[in-house]
Amino acid sequence: MKATREAYGEALVELGREHPEIVVLDADLSSSTMTSGFAKEFPERFFNFGIAEANMMGAAAGLARSGKVPFASTFAVFASGRAYDQVRQSIAYPGFNVKIAASHGGLTVGPDGASHQALEDIALMRVIPGMTVVVPADAEETRQVVRWAAAHDGPVYIRLGRSPVPDVFPQGAPIQPGKASVVKDAKGRGFGEMRPGGERDGLDADVAILANGIMVSKCLEAWELLAAEGITSVVVDVAFVKPLDEKTLLELAGRCGAFVTAEEHSVIGGLGGAVTEFLSENCPCPVVRVGVRDRFGQSGTPEELLAEYGLTAEDIAQAARKSLELKRAE
Amino acid sequence: MGQKGKCEVTTQTQCSKKVEEIRRVCREVRKNVLVMIGTAGSGHPGGSLSCVEIISTLYFGVMRVKPEDPNWPDRDRFVLSKGHAAPTLYAVLAEKGFFPKDLLPTLRKFGSPLQGHPDAKRTPGVEVSTGSLGQGLSMAVGMALAGKLDRKGYRVWVLLGDGECQEGQVWEAAMAASHYKLDNLAAFVDFNGLQIDGRVEEIMNPSPLADKWRAFGWRVLEVDGHDVDALLEAASYASESPGAPTAIIARTVKGKGVSFMEGQREWHGKAPKGEELSRALQEVTKS
Numbered sequence: 001m002k003a004t005r006e007a008y009g010e011a012l013v014e015l016g017r018e019h020p021e022i023v024v025l026d027a028d029l030s031s032s033t034m035t036s037g038f039a040k041e042f043p044e045r046f047f048n049f050g051i052a053e054a055n056m057m058g059a060a061a062g063l064a065r066s067g068k069v070p071f072a073s074t075f076a077v078f079a080s081g082r083a084y085d086q087v088r089q090s091i092a093y094p095g096f097n098v099k100i101a102a103s104h105g106g107l108t109v110g111p112d113g114a115s116h117q118a119l120e121d122i123a124l125m126r127v128i129p130g131m132t133v134v135v136p137a138d139a140e141e142t143r144q145v146v147r148w149a150a151a152h153d154g155p156v157y158i159r160l161g162r163s164p165v166p167d168v169f170p171q172g173a174p175i176q177p178g179k180a181s182v183v184k185d186a187k188g189r190g191f192g193e194m195r196p197g198g199e200r201d202g203l204d205a206d207v208a209i210l211a212n213g214i215m216v217s218k219c220l221e222a223w224e225l226l227a228a229e230g231i232t233s234v235v236v237d238v239a240f241v242k243p244l245d246e247k248t249l250l251e252l253a254g255r256c257g258a259f260v261t262a263e264e265h266s267v268i269g270g271l272g273g274a275v276t277e278f279l280s281e282n283c284p285c286p287v288v289r290v291g292v293r294d295r296f297g298q299s300g301t302p303e304e305l306l307a308e309y310g311l312t313a314e315d316i317a318q319a320a321r322k323s324l325e326l327k328r329a330e
Numbered sequence: 331m332g333q334k335g336k337c338e339v340t341t342q343t344q345c346s347k348k349v350e351e352i353r354r355v356c357r358e359v360r361k362n363v364l365v366m367i368g369t370a371g372s373g374h375p376g377g378s379l380s381c382v383e384i385i386s387t388l389y390f391g392v393m394r395v396k397p398e399d400p401n402w403p404d405r406d407r408f409v410l411s412k413g414h415a416a417p418t419l420y421a422v423l424a425e426k427g428f429f430p431k432d433l434l435p436t437l438r439k440f441g442s443p444l445q446g447h448p449d450a451k452r453t454p455g456v457e458v459s460t461g462s463l464g465q466g467l468s469m470a471v472g473m474a475l476a477g478k479l480d481r482k483g484y485r486v487w488v489l490l491g492d493g494e495c496q497e498g499q500v501w502e503a504a505m506a507a508s509h510y511k512l513d514n515l516a517a518f519v520d521f522n523g524l525q526i527d528g529r530v531e532e533i534m535n536p537s538p539l540a541d542k543w544r545a546f547g548w549r550v551l552e553v554d555g556h557d558v559d560a561l562l563e564a565a566s567y568a569s570e571s572p573g574a575p576t577a578i579i580a581r582t583v584k585g586k587g588v589s590f591m592e593g594q595r596e597w598h599g600k601a602p603k604g605e606e607l608s609r610a611l612q613e614v615t616k617s
Contacts, residue, residue, distance in 0.1 A: 023479070047475060047510070055468045055502035062472020065450070065458055067403070068479070070472075085462055086499070090469055094450040094459040 001164040004213075005103040007139035008160050009034025011146040012071060016042050022150060025060050025072040027053045032162075033073035033103040053078045057086035057098075064096040069150060075109075076102035076118035076159055080125055092128045092155050099149045100125075105135070105159040106264030107292070107309060108214060108302035117297035118159075123269025125157040126242045132156040133242040134177075135263070135271075137216035140169040141181075141239060148177035159213065161264075163302050166217040168237065180245040183216060184223050184235040200251075205232040207320045207327075208256040210249075212239050212271055215262040215290070218306075221313035226320055233320060241271050244278055253283040258327040260288050260319045264311060267291035286326035288319040348391055352558045355386045355425055360587050360614040362421040362434050368607040370438035373446070374414040376597040380522040380555070380582040381415050381489060385422045387561040388487050392569075397427035400454040406484050407457050407473050411466020412491035412520060413447040414599075419456070420444050428455035464497025466490065467517060471503050474515040474575075485569060488517040493525030495536045501546065507575040508547025516568035516576040517548075520555065522584035524595045543577035555580025587614045 016022055016038050023045045030036040030048065039046035049056040053074050060070040072079070079102035080087070091098045102121060109117045125133045132154065136142040142160065149156040168183055170192045175181055183191045185202030207226075211219045219235045226233050234256065238245065252259070259279070261272040272289030279287060292309050306312055359382050367373035385408070389395065393406035410419045417437060424431045429443070436442035443452040447461025458469045470488045477484050494500060507515055519539065527533050536542070540550045549571050553560040561580070568576035584598070585591025588610040591602075602610050 044479065049502075049506055050509075052499075052502035052506070054465075054499045055471070055506055058465050058468020058499065058503065059472035059475065059506065061458065062469035062474075063476050064472070065469065066473050066476030066480075068476050086465060086468070089459065089462040090465050 001166055002139040003162060003164045004136055004139060004142040004160040005032070005034045005162060007142035008101055008103070008146055008158070009037045011143045012038040013041055015147065015150050016045065019069065019150060021067060021069050023047065023063055023068045023070050025049060025056050025070055027051060027056045027074045027078065029074055032075070033101065035071070035073050053083040054086045057083040058090045060098045061090040061094070061096045064098045069097060069099070071099045071101050073101045073103065075116060076105035076121040077116055080118060080121035080157070084124060087125070088128055092131050095130055095154060097153055097155070099156045099158065101146070101158045101160060103160040104162045106161060106213065107297050107305040107311070108161055108163040108264065110163070110302050110305065111299045113299040114296040119266045119292050119297060120269070121159060122241055122263070122265050122271070123273065126269065126274065130154060131242065132240070134239050135159045135212040135241060136239050137213060137237050138165050138168040140167065140171055140173055141175055141237070144175045145177055145239065161214055163214070165214050168216050168220070178240050178243070178245065180210070180248040181237040182234060183237050184220055186232040186234050203234050203252060203255045205234040205256050207231065207233045207258045207260060207323050208252040209233050209235045209260045209262065209316065209320060210238045210271065210275060211235065211262040212237060212241065213264050215264055215311065218311065218313050219262055219316055222316035222320065225313060225317040231320065231324065238271060241274050244274055246278060249275065249278060250283055253279060253285050258286050258323040260290060260316060260323050262290040262311070262316050265291055267293055286323045288323040288326070290316050290319045349558050349562070352387050352390045355390050355422070356382050357614065358425055359386055359418060359421040361611060362424070363417045364588070364602060364607060364610050364614065366417045366421065366434050366437040367601045368603065369435045371601050372438060373417055373601055374599050375591060375602065376524065376584040376595070377412060377491060377520065377522065378415045378418045379586045379588065379591065380584045381412070381520045382418055382586065383556045383558055383561060384489060384518050384520060384580055385418050387558055387565065389422050389426050391558070391562050392565045393487065395426070397455070400428060404482060404484055407470070407486045409457055409460065409466040409470045409486065409488045410448055411460055411488055412463065412494050413460035415489070416444070416446065416448050419448060420453070423453070423455040429453070463491070463494045464499040467500055467503035467507070470515055470517070471506050471510070471512065474507070474512040475510060477514050478512070484514070486515045488515070490517055490519050492519055492521045492523065492530050492536060492539070493533070495519065495539065496534045504543065504546040504548065511573050512575045513572050516565070516578060518578045518580050520582050521579050522582045524584045524593070524598065526595070526598050528595060540579055548575050548577045550577045550579065552579045552581065555582035556586060589613060
């Protein structure tokens with residue numbers, strides 16, 4: 001168990017040692033976004049902009065224009081909302097190489113309440129041309145995604161979480177950033193037990209469950225619930241909401257013909273939005289979305305909030321049953 | 331004003347030659363700006379004409395750039411934060427040789443590298459994309475920080491509008507620039523006193539502007555923004571102000587050089603047509 005923001009902080013320090021061009025920016029939240037480790041080891045390459053997110057994003061653009069690889073961090077609500085115009089105009093429009101690592105995404109921010117719970121950030125970032133949008137599931141995937149982002153030329157939005165999440169991937173797992181990862185197939189094989197590209201028969205299931213972020217481990221619980229009822233499923237981590245791994249989606253559409261999406265985000269515009277948009281144009285089949293149904297969050301513990309907003313393993317299982325019914329009714 | 335004048339390292343003759351050359355460039359730029367906006371049928375003549383001397387002086391009297399190598403790592407940088415004055419920037423860049431002058435009449439046309447507002451991806455010499463007001467100074471802060479980090483000697487110059495100073499982000503950036511002691515950064519404010527809805531002081535008064543910049547930790551100069559000598563001297567002072575960024579508040583006239591546009595807010599965003607254009611061209615050519 002480790003929070004993805006912690007893995008981000010560790011990855012930054014590792015990358016900082018290898019790449020002198022990496023600089024890190026924060027807006028008075030370095031002990032929460034976990035950029036403080038980098039700040040300590042590389043004080044001359046760390047810039048705190050105070051509580052001024054718009055200026056931080058603009059400065060990140062200027063640093064990128066000058067050959068640096070800036071990682072700009074703040075909470076997801078501020079990165080995507082407060083500084084939206086700067087991300088759009090100063091960073092994405094000229095295609096500058098800025099990495100926005102936004103922590104405290106989703107409901108599991110907990111007691112801080114709705115003002116600090118970003119449930120729209122993926123939608124906001126996904127709609128910007130040229131922006132890559134990633135929501136890693138656990139510490140290992142975060143580490144690999146951050147490393148990938150540092151090497152990728154172009155703007156990237158990485159959404160991180162506040163609360164510790166179970167490990168989905170074993171350490172050093174051969175994750176291919178940009179590709180969807182089957183984390184449990186219909187035969188119960190986990191990510192580490194499948195050869196990349198091989199054993200595709202495990203993808204023949206009643207329903208494909210696509211998720212990212214903290215919801216991936218919830219989907220693994222749902223897999224068990226469904227299996228106990230005789231429903232086969234395959235759980236796929238779709239960390240890259242944009243660009244989507246369309247090839248894998250098409251294969252799953254052929255093999256399963258029914259989908260569930262699960263995300264700690266509004267059902268509008270995020271993973272569920274991206275998947276339904278793609279499938280409806282290319283291979284229409286039922287998709288039932290698990291996510292927040294057009295509401296703001298509120299204070300509470302992460303578990304209380306996930307229950308209240310319909311983001312539990314049982315909610316995912318229920319969505320799978322509905323998707324399967326829709327498929328059978330076709 | 332600094333003790334060291336513009337002619338510190340040059341002889342008097344060389345210096346007046348330089349000023350003469352900049353004035354020639356200004357005449358050429360004014361003419362081109364009017365033709366470009368006239369041909370496009372839309373654009374912002376008022377605020378483009380008010381900053382002709384500022385941008386021309388920077389490119390022809392102050393900045394080290396290589397038009398044949400626009401991304402030369404040691405170049406001085408210019409950020410046009412008031413992006414609607416794009417025609418002036420384009421005319422100056424073309425005059426300097428960043429791209430052929432025959433591109434100028436394609437301003438705002440489909441497929442042109444000369445977009446309505448500056449687009450760093452399409453136009454050689456344009457550092458960043460601007461047009462959404464208030465963002466340029468932050469980007470300049472990032473460039474100046476990179477310059478310090480890399481121990482490069484380049485300087486970063488910014489041009490803001492006076493109305494633009496109503497944007498909060500300008501002051502976030504101003505705070506950061508003095509916090510990080512960015513003495514390789516200087517910002518001109520094109521103080522022409524007018525914005526779309528009327529007089530700046532009536533819409534949302536930013537005055538006392540010099541005191542505000544000073545309070546944010548900047549050195550401040552106030553100059554006549556159409557006086558090339560004064561602009562050169564101000565730039566020279568800004569280049570020798572260790573420990574702090576410099577703000578140069580340039581008093582200007584909106585629509586400068588065209589009698590019927592001068593000080594008239596309706597020329598903020600209207601293109602001159604037919605007879606108007608010929609009259610305007612006549613005035614700027616003979617001035």
